[in-house]
Amino acid sequence: MSEENNESIIESSIKRKYKLQAKDVKVWYSDFMAIKGVSMDIKANKVTAFIGPSGCGKSTFLRLFNRMNDYVDDFKMGGDINIDGKDIYDKNINVELLRKQVGMVFQKPNPFPKSIFENVAYGLKIQGLKDKAFLQERVESSLKQVALWSEVKDDLNKSALALSGGQQQRLCIARTLAVEPSIILMDEPTSALDPISTAKIEELIYKLKDKYTIVIVTHNMQQASRISDNTAFFYLGELIEYDKTNKIFTNPEKKQTENYITGRFG
Amino acid sequence: MNNIKKNRLKDQAFKIWGIACTLLGLVLLAIFIGNILIDGILRIDWEFVMNLPSRHAEESGIYTALMGSIWVLLLTTLIALPIGIAAAIYLEEYSKKNKLSTILEVNISNLAGVPSIIYGLLGLEVFVRIMEMGASVLAGSCTLALLILPIVIVSTREAIKAVPKSIRDASFAMGASKWQTVYHQLLPASFGGILTGIILALSRAVGETAPLIVIGALAYVPFAPSSPMDEFSVLPIQIFNWITRPQHGFVENAAAAIIILLLITFVMNGIAVYFRNKWQKKFK
Numbered sequence: 001m002s003e004e005n006n007e008s009i010i011e012s013s014i015k016r017k018y019k020l021q022a023k024d025v026k027v028w029y030s031d032f033m034a035i036k037g038v039s040m041d042i043k044a045n046k047v048t049a050f051i052g053p054s055g056c057g058k059s060t061f062l063r064l065f066n067r068m069n070d071y072v073d074d075f076k077m078g079g080d081i082n083i084d085g086k087d088i089y090d091k092n093i094n095v096e097l098l099r100k101q102v103g104m105v106f107q108k109p110n111p112f113p114k115s116i117f118e119n120v121a122y123g124l125k126i127q128g129l130k131d132k133a134f135l136q137e138r139v140e141s142s143l144k145q146v147a148l149w150s151e152v153k154d155d156l157n158k159s160a161l162a163l164s165g166g167q168q169q170r171l172c173i174a175r176t177l178a179v180e181p182s183i184i185l186m187d188e189p190t191s192a193l194d195p196i197s198t199a200k201i202e203e204l205i206y207k208l209k210d211k212y213t214i215v216i217v218t219h220n221m222q223q224a225s226r227i228s229d230n231t232a233f234f235y236l237g238e239l240i241e242y243d244k245t246n247k248i249f250t251n252p253e254k255k256q257t258e259n260y261i262t263g264r265f266g
Numbered sequence: 267m268n269n270i271k272k273n274r275l276k277d278q279a280f281k282i283w284g285i286a287c288t289l290l291g292l293v294l295l296a297i298f299i300g301n302i303l304i305d306g307i308l309r310i311d312w313e314f315v316m317n318l319p320s321r322h323a324e325e326s327g328i329y330t331a332l333m334g335s336i337w338v339l340l341l342t343t344l345i346a347l348p349i350g351i352a353a354a355i356y357l358e359e360y361s362k363k364n365k366l367s368t369i370l371e372v373n374i375s376n377l378a379g380v381p382s383i384i385y386g387l388l389g390l391e392v393f394v395r396i397m398e399m400g401a402s403v404l405a406g407s408c409t410l411a412l413l414i415l416p417i418v419i420v421s422t423r424e425a426i427k428a429v430p431k432s433i434r435d436a437s438f439a440m441g442a443s444k445w446q447t448v449y450h451q452l453l454p455a456s457f458g459g460i461l462t463g464i465i466l467a468l469s470r471a472v473g474e475t476a477p478l479i480v481i482g483a484l485a486y487v488p489f490a491p492s493s494p495m496d497e498f499s500v501l502p503i504q505i506f507n508w509i510t511r512p513q514h515g516f517v518e519n520a521a522a523a524i525i526i527l528l529l530i531t532f533v534m535n536g537i538a539v540y541f542r543n544k545w546q547k548k549f550k
Contacts, residue, residue: 096442100440100441106439108432126450175436
């Protein structure tokens, strides 16, 4: 008994070097195998980019980390995903709690059809936090972190749907930050935005990595090379190459990676 | 050249035929309403609304039937609303997509097509006899609630389904449970659509006659109901009763009551359309 205990302590301390770990992860949608055995370790306080052609499984893989695939019919999964050394697909895991720790920003800005304030306060309110001063303060600090505060501070009660696309996406990031996650997953967060809004979000991502571990799926190669520390290239459900971003973009090991990055396919 | 002309002619011909078909229903309705208005509009005054039924056509009014209709409408809403919405939420958000849920769905649609008199027989057996409610407002309301339940369920499901998936995603990703997502996001966002469906269902209920006759609602009730267990009449039954009388005065009464019943349904439908438009704007 004690031996087993010791081992798990050692094991988890090794795991702590990495925020997220995937071990031989496989995903099926009924008979279709979307992820074919992917293992990777993601470091804390880094930006990790997933790139690859459409349908390569990168978004599916990203959504495993906050269990958003659970709602997909016929979703089946094999392998392990650990966060801080804990198996998040364990039966005893509270999925709602997991999602407070692992925030997510989506491809299309998806604010709730409510006021700006209500949007940012939503995550806190559903946790049962009601103290007005506290909510006010957290909303303000979250909006400041995404540099939206000065633009909306007089309109907190206005509908979030009245904001521009770029502002909406920053609001969605603020909403995620408000519950103080440690990991933020971003699924092509700028693909629906204009270049100026995109630049603002990229700047924001760069700033946020001091406090958060960020995993971002992107179709934009320049974006991956600009903002990420590590890059993973997926193709047909497999992880082809995973390395320092610099290395992937200047001197990739695999021919397939090079072909994709130079625009020869995908 | 000739061919093009021919096609254009056919096009024109179909257009005119289409307009004629569209107008057919409307024109018939207009003729009917015109007829009724001529017969009944002069009969409507405050006394007609406030008088109790009587043997004499010119003294009788619709007060008891109108109050009965309002009682039935309110109780039906109270019964059908929570049950229908809960069932719709379950089917749309909770139930797994399998054989059982398919069977449930198909049969709810089937229920919507069952003739209303069958619901009357069901109400007579279950509510009036087994549950010993008698021919009361409550029994009538339970019966009508069953009758409109399928409509409420189907329209509520449609309204919930129309909420963009991105809203669900966002809510779940924030750590909300299913119930929190339903309560804080889906219900408020689909409120207008749900309301529209319910009002349309109720405007059908207010015009139902057959099932209420079967459970024993009376044509002549001396007093307006004052509790759910009282006997009652409703407007359509009152109309039916007056039409069967030989004296001309009662025909006038029937026409006047029809005008009021139509007014109620038109207003309810109007409110439904208003909410639908308001709700659609919110999401665009």
